[in-house]
Amino acid sequence: xxxxxxxxxxxxxxxxxxxxxxIVNLTPDSFSDGGQLYAGSKLSQSKALVxxxxxxKDGANIVDIGGESTRPGATEVxxxxxxxxxxxxxxxxxxxxxxxxxxxxxxxxVMREATAxxxxxINDVRALRREGAIEAAAQSGLPVCLMHMxxxxxxxxxxxxxxxxxxxxxxxxxxxxxxxxxxxxAAEKIILDPGFGFGKTLAHNLTLFNAIDQFxxxxxxxxxxxxxxxxxxxxxxxxxxxxxxxxxxxxxxLAAQRGAAILRVHDVLExxxxxxxxxxxxxxxxx
Ligand code: 9MG
Numbered sequence: 001x002x003x004x005x006x007x008x009x010x011x012x013x014x015x016x017x018x019x020x021x022x023i024v025n026l027t028p029d030s031f032s033d034g035g036q037l038y039a040g041s042k043l044s045q046s047k048a049l050v051x052x053x054x055x056x057k058d059g060a061n062i063v064d065i066g067g068e069s070t071r072p073g074a075t076e077v078x079x080x081x082x083x084x085x086x087x088x089x090x091x092x093x094x095x096x097x098x099x100x101x102x103x104x105x106x107x108x109x110v111m112r113e114a115t116a117x118x119x120x121x122i123n124d125v126r127a128l129r130r131e132g133a134i135e136a137a138a139q140s141g142l143p144v145c146l147m148h149m150x151x152x153x154x155x156x157x158x159x160x161x162x163x164x165x166x167x168x169x170x171x172x173x174x175x176x177x178x179x180x181x182x183x184x185x186a187a188e189k190i191i192l193d194p195g196f197g198f199g200k201t202l203a204h205n206l207t208l209f210n211a212i213d214q215f216x217x218x219x220x221x222x223x224x225x226x227x228x229x230x231x232x233x234x235x236x237x238x239x240x241x242x243x244x245x246x247x248x249x250x251x252x253x254l255a256a257q258r259g260a261a262i263l264r265v266h267d268v269l270e271x272x273x274x275x276x277x278x279x280x281x282x283x284x285x286x287x
Pocket of ligand 1: 052104125223
């Protein structure tokens, strides 16, 4: 199945080269950029607009918006809070920009409302395991990203354990994929994601990273999100997540080399430049 493009509603996502998904956190408490779109306790549409405009100018192919923080230890949000954060910004993007919008949610009602308002893709860190999510995603007809997470954000970093992290994560995604197909989601609409940092130690993350090609071998586009995450901080000894740019860009290129189709990143411009240089060198090698 190794598709070079993905149909997302009325648009097509080109996957003949790595696509860049720019992160827009609509939360006051996300791990790296939480709160940057807030004026006091209120989400500011004008601040969001500035950030989204920049991400698109910098070369993002997809804008990923989310109203729930899933950083380790994050507090849960209500459905209404998520709807209030996501829907107005989704409407803003769809009405102003010609781009693909992915909605980062695990909540069925958010999936349904976001689909009605023009979202192009569902990105679910819980791989459609919440009640009603798989049905909502199937009815939407949109592509879905199924991510692996052990436990829940509140508890996931308390001593995660695997028999064999690669085998276990591959098996989980294969089983979720089959459930999706049984629920009526077309196989061509499924994106897989090993879920870096979600219930994994540094050793688990690095082992999985080196096995990205095994996820790619499934024939599904693979999404990799390592941007500014703790694994980069642990490798480099950098506590402040906003100072993890170089490690993040490096890992994005390494993920792309291993076959990742979509890179979920905070630093769009820098990642795109690095990917562009790498792509140019591949083309030169083939000349
Ligand atoms: C929402 N979110 C945070 N990290 C992520 C990751 O690594 N992958 C995906 N698909 N979503 C993520």
